[in-house]
Amino acid sequence: xxxxxxxxxxxxxxxxxxxxxxxxxxxxxxxxxxxxxxxxxxxxxxxxxxxxxxxxxxxxxxxxxxxxxxxxxxxxxxxxxxxxxxxxxxxxxxxxxxxxxxxxxxxxxxxxxxxxxxxxxxxxxxxxxxxxxxxxxxxxxxxxxxxxxxxxxxxxxxxxxxxxxxxxxxxxxxxxxxxxxxxxxxxxxxxxxxxxxxxxxxxxxxxxxxxxxxxxxxxxxxxxxxxxxxxxxxxxxxxxxxxxxxxxxxxxxxxxxxxxxxxxxxxxxxxxxxxxxxxxxxxxxxxxxxxxxx
Amino acid sequence: xxxxxxxxxxxxxxxxxxxxxxxxxxxxxxxxxxxxxxxxxxxxxxxxxxxxxxxxxxxxxxxxxxxxxxxxxxxxxxxxxxxxxxxxxxxxxxxxxxxxxxxxxxxxxxxxxxxxxxxxxxxxxxxxxxxxxxxxxxxxxxxxxxxxxxxxxxxxxxxxxxxxxxxxxxxxxxxxxxxxxxxxxxxxxxxxxxxxxxxxxxxxxxxxxxxxxxxxxxxxxxxxxxxxxxxxxxxxxxxxxxxxxxxxxxxxxxxxxxxxxxxxxxxxxxxxxxxxxxxxxxxxxxxxxxxxxx
Numbered sequence: 001x002x003x004x005x006x007x008x009x010x011x012x013x014x015x016x017x018x019x020x021x022x023x024x025x026x027x028x029x030x031x032x033x034x035x036x037x038x039x040x041x042x043x044x045x046x047x048x049x050x051x052x053x054x055x056x057x058x059x060x061x062x063x064x065x066x067x068x069x070x071x072x073x074x075x076x077x078x079x080x081x082x083x084x085x086x087x088x089x090x091x092x093x094x095x096x097x098x099x100x101x102x103x104x105x106x107x108x109x110x111x112x113x114x115x116x117x118x119x120x121x122x123x124x125x126x127x128x129x130x131x132x133x134x135x136x137x138x139x140x141x142x143x144x145x146x147x148x149x150x151x152x153x154x155x156x157x158x159x160x161x162x163x164x165x166x167x168x169x170x171x172x173x174x175x176x177x178x179x180x181x182x183x184x185x186x187x188x189x190x191x192x193x194x195x196x197x198x199x200x201x202x203x204x205x206x207x208x209x210x211x212x213x214x215x216x217x218x219x220x221x222x223x224x225x226x227x228x229x230x231x232x233x234x235x236x237x238x239x240x241x242x243x244x245x246x247x248x249x250x251x252x253x254x255x256x257x258x259x260x261x262x263x264x265x266x267x268x269x270x271x272x273x274x275x276x277x278x279x280x281x282x283x284x285x286x287x288x289x290x291x292x293x294x
Numbered sequence: 295x296x297x298x299x300x301x302x303x304x305x306x307x308x309x310x311x312x313x314x315x316x317x318x319x320x321x322x323x324x325x326x327x328x329x330x331x332x333x334x335x336x337x338x339x340x341x342x343x344x345x346x347x348x349x350x351x352x353x354x355x356x357x358x359x360x361x362x363x364x365x366x367x368x369x370x371x372x373x374x375x376x377x378x379x380x381x382x383x384x385x386x387x388x389x390x391x392x393x394x395x396x397x398x399x400x401x402x403x404x405x406x407x408x409x410x411x412x413x414x415x416x417x418x419x420x421x422x423x424x425x426x427x428x429x430x431x432x433x434x435x436x437x438x439x440x441x442x443x444x445x446x447x448x449x450x451x452x453x454x455x456x457x458x459x460x461x462x463x464x465x466x467x468x469x470x471x472x473x474x475x476x477x478x479x480x481x482x483x484x485x486x487x488x489x490x491x492x493x494x495x496x497x498x499x500x501x502x503x504x505x506x507x508x509x510x511x512x513x514x515x516x517x518x519x520x521x522x523x524x525x526x527x528x529x530x531x532x533x534x535x536x537x538x539x540x541x542x543x544x545x546x547x548x549x550x551x552x553x554x555x556x557x558x559x560x561x562x563x564x565x566x567x568x569x570x571x572x573x574x575x576x577x578x579x580x581x582x583x584x585x586x587x588x
Contacts, residue, residue: 127506128508129508147508176506185503186503186506189500190499190503190504190506190507190511191508191511193495194495194514195510197491197547198569199546199566199569199570200543200546200547200549201487201488201491201546202569202572202573203546203568203569204483204539204542204543204546205484206483207575207576209479209483209484210483210484211579211580212421212441212481213421213484213485213488213576214421214441216485216488216489216516217488218576218580218586219513219514219517220488220492220513220516220517221488221573222513222514222573223513224569224570224573225570225573225574228566231562232559232562232566235550235562236562242554243554246548246551246554248498249495249498250544250547252493253490253491253494253543253547254540255494256490256494256540257537257540260529260530260533260540265526265530268526268530269522269523270522271493271497272493272518272525272526274497275492275494275515275518275519276520276522278496278501278504278518279496279516279518279519281501282501282504282505285505286505
């Protein structure tokens, strides 16, 4: 098992916003490592080469992972199983395999059933990105001050976890660790549910009305502009937690609705004040944790 | 009826974020007008004087409006009726009265039943502000590039509407005109509903989970930090439109929930793509309209 300083080849599968940013960040932070980037589309490969985003860019998945010490999947979640299957026989023994998908229970399951025992899978979820997509938005500082959650199980190789921990840390991340199940429950609430809510709110509005909106609606709906296919993968691979979360949001909306309908000022103010206090505590935590500026 | 250039005294009732900003903007843009600021609290008056935010600052509502050519209410909506009542006998004949509240049907009703026929009420709703509150956040450029909706009825004095139109325009606003009922329907959807949704989403999350959130949740929940008492007024004075809007959002959430539950990828992608396209059209409109930068 290699320590992070000994990683010689890092392969990034998928050169979109996240994959491209990982590639750029590795080029900047790991002077001695080669980065091999795999992209499915010829146009993405051409752009990646033009922008010198990796040491080598290839359209062959098998050759991209041959010789890799670390393989990072940065494609939509529902492609992982087929990719694991395709690379299983080519992965060097001792190789660390990870991914940057937003759900983790299924990727762990797919890895366990498909990858050979000679490689070490650990899940990664860097909390970075935006509603934008594609290689054009890739940035070498995307991971600075971001949280990165590693997902591990009782079977995870401790040295592989340590190496991956050091890897993300070197890209600027603060590391956290969770089980895959814990991860998917937490991120249903803090990420997948806000996405669903932003989409529902946007779809509930009429186009002619929306043009009168202010900064509030623009911010509240921002993430509704995320790529539908990537988000469909997220919601489908975390269905149970997300539908539970939707039920909770509907419950909270119904509480507010009832209070408004009954003209119960005290209750309305209490519900709004509760939300305000929760958010104030959150922002204070994020500032203290240096994830956001004041 | 005075033209905007002839306004000699403008009285701002309430010196919070909006009232303070109006006061500062008038001092900057209307060289020949006096601004009289009324504030209920001694501490706000002291701060307003210290920051030279008005030509004169007073704690007497009656004396603040005596001699006014234009009176602007910038207090919570549910105080309007009592204020109208208190100033009714003191308002100079021909005076224009407006407010900057976020709902308009009830203010128009209160004005019609309480203010004398010798003054002219027109509603104003500048779409400016933030989740912040209080005089400390007042800025003289708060209204630049903001939309300001004037609400008028068949009985509105046309010259008063024109003067008020010119007034907001001089502060940097783009003017729109609506009936009070139309205004309240539209702003239930683009402003009051996002507020309720942000609060519901925040209340649905556990504190321990929230600390793992990224930029998405932070933006989606931002407006949940608005002042509860001011927002309770908004929701209570626009109850019917807001509860209808909540029903629509619950309907959209239920659609997404069903599609996720049935693992209907096509349907999930279609709903997310619809929201993405609506928001893209909105952002394009806002950029074209120069309300936001690219």
